[in-house]
Amino acid sequence: MNLELTASNVYKSYNGNQVIRDCSYSFDMCDIYILTGPNGSGKSTFLRICALLENPDRGEIEYSSEQRVLKKDLELRRRITLVLPRVGVFNASVYRNISYGLAIRGIKGGDFREKVNRMIEFVGLRNKKDQNALTLSSGETQRLGIARALIIEPGILFLDEPTTSVDQANTGIIEDIILKMKEEHKTTVVVATHDKDQAKRLGDKVLMMNDGKIIPT
Amino acid sequence: MYSITEAFKKAFVLILNLDPELLGIIFLSLKVSGLALLIATLLGLPIGAFMGMKRFPLKGIIVNILNTFMGLPPVVVGLFVYLLLSRSGPFGFMGLLYTPSAMVIAQTILAFPIVASLSNSAIIGVDPVIRQASMTLGATRSQVTIAVIKEARYGIISAVIAAFGRVMAEVGAILIVGGNIAGYTRVMTTTIALETDKGDFELALALGIILLSISLIINSTIHLIQKKGEAGINR
Numbered sequence: 112m113n114l115e116l117t118a119s120n121v122y123k124s125y126n127g128n129q130v131i132r133d134c135s136y137s138f139d140m141c142d143i144y145i146l147t148g149p150n151g152s153g154k155s156t157f158l159r160i161c162a163l164l165e166n167p168d169r170g171e172i173e174y175s176s177e178q179r180v181l182k183k184d185l186e187l188r189r190r191i192t193l194v195l196p197r198v199g200v201f202n203a204s205v206y207r208n209i210s211y212g213l214a215i216r217g218i219k220g221g222d223f224r225e226k227v228n229r230m231i232e233f234v235g236l237r238n239k240k241d242q243n244a245l246t247l248s249s250g251e252t253q254r255l256g257i258a259r260a261l262i263i264e265p266g267i268l269f270l271d272e273p274t275t276s277v278d279q280a281n282t283g284i285i286e287d288i289i290l291k292m293k294e295e296h297k298t299t300v301v302v303a304t305h306d307k308d309q310a311k312r313l314g315d316k317v318l319m320m321n322d323g324k325i326i327p328t
Numbered sequence: 329m330y331s332i333t334e335a336f337k338k339a340f341v342l343i344l345n346l347d348p349e350l351l352g353i354i355f356l357s358l359k360v361s362g363l364a365l366l367i368a369t370l371l372g373l374p375i376g377a378f379m380g381m382k383r384f385p386l387k388g389i390i391v392n393i394l395n396t397f398m399g400l401p402p403v404v405v406g407l408f409v410y411l412l413l414s415r416s417g418p419f420g421f422m423g424l425l426y427t428p429s430a431m432v433i434a435q436t437i438l439a440f441p442i443v444a445s446l447s448n449s450a451i452i453g454v455d456p457v458i459r460q461a462s463m464t465l466g467a468t469r470s471q472v473t474i475a476v477i478k479e480a481r482y483g484i485i486s487a488v489i490a491a492f493g494r495v496m497a498e499v500g501a502i503l504i505v506g507g508n509i510a511g512y513t514r515v516m517t518t519t520i521a522l523e524t525d526k527g528d529f530e531l532a533l534a535l536g537i538i539l540l541s542i543s544l545i546i547n548s549t550i551h552l553i554q555k556k557g558e559a560g561i562n563r
Binding site for chain 2: 162164185188189193197198199200201202203211212215216259260263
């Protein structure tokens with residue numbers, strides 16, 4: 112089930128430095144949103160606030176589904192996920208990393224294995240399945256991060272700079288995965304990137320972020 | 329002059345014959361130190377994890393105290409436990425002095441700061457992004473804590489093994505609170521001290537060889553664990 116996200120007049124500052132100012136936007140279902148803008152424009156902070164990792168100083172983040180506003184509890188948190196620019200892989204196999212989200216939800220058995228294997232296949236890491244995830248290249252690590260997030264079937268998936276420090280071949284693979292996520296999984300995806308060409312290739316809607324504010328283009 | 333070669337020969341005979349007295353002493357040493365280590369780990373690991381993951385007032389002071397206590401002189405701990413457990417002490421009524429329980433208490437006090445402090449360092453060393461990653465995947469607070477502890481596992485295991493090495497080799501505290509009673513509180517280190525005093529070197533040497541072997545196993549295990557942890561990080 113997809114989620115709709117509405118950000119209303121969000122403000123955030125760190126040590127007196129205003130990073131997000133009066134930011135408002137509504138994200139509808141099943142689209143790919145690209146949040147673009149220069150470094151330091153507040154993209155990452157905005158994604159972290161939307162992913163409920165941080166609270167805004169002022170303003171409101173509201174999630175709704177089928178016209179119903181949802182409480183910001185663990186259940187909602189488990190339907191939203193953010194892939195960080197540094198993915199944060201566990202010192203364990205690729206399989207264990209990708210299955211983490213299912214394991215903490217108490218999912219077990221054949222369904223578990225089938226889902227994990229399908230996801231490993233989806234991001235093209237089948238031949239690395241038993242390898243320690245810390246040994247992957249940066250492109251493979253990003254794919255692992257996406258698989259780890261996608262396996263929990265999120266209503267909204269946030270990707271923060273998924274192709275920074277990734278080679279061209281892996282950038283292409285990751286972009287294909289993002290497009291397939293929308294088609295096959297009907298996931299709403301919000302991608303923060305400073306790459307304007309990527310924004311054009313992927314985005315159904317491109318939003319410009321400048322000086323802590325969203326400007327639709 | 330006593331022949332060292334002769335003493336070594338007799339020591340090896342004792343080991344190879346699985347001398348019952350020797351085995352009894354080894355078993356008691358392992359039992360006392362093992363139990364002390366278990367209690368120290370059960371107390372020290374959660375405290376080390378808590379300090380590594382939370383911010384609270386006076387944290388720096390507590391960490392400093394724990395680090396200082398890692399080098400506690402065993403005789404001072406022995407004296408402290410003796411005063412607590414002696415007949416006129418606050419816990420004298422329990423009748424624990426000169427029992428293996430008193431030795432476990434003394435060794436727990438020695439092992440606890442090592443487990444807590446080194447576990448704390450291991451947890452602080454975990455990349456903060458691990459915590460955030462597990463949160464973004466929907467982990468509860470306790471699941472985030474478990475994820476961080478799992479990442480610090482090599483450092484934590486090293487902490488526990490280091491504490492085991494410390495208590496196994498310790499003599500001062502257990503001698504004071506255990507009394508070195510034959511067949512009851514006599515362990516490897518106290519036997520070595522006693523037998524050397526008596527000039528009976530065979531048993532002392534046999535136990536010395538076993539202690540050295542245990543120390544070698546402990547150090548090799550720590551080395552292997554650390555290598556495994558580093559291999560995962562560096563690959």
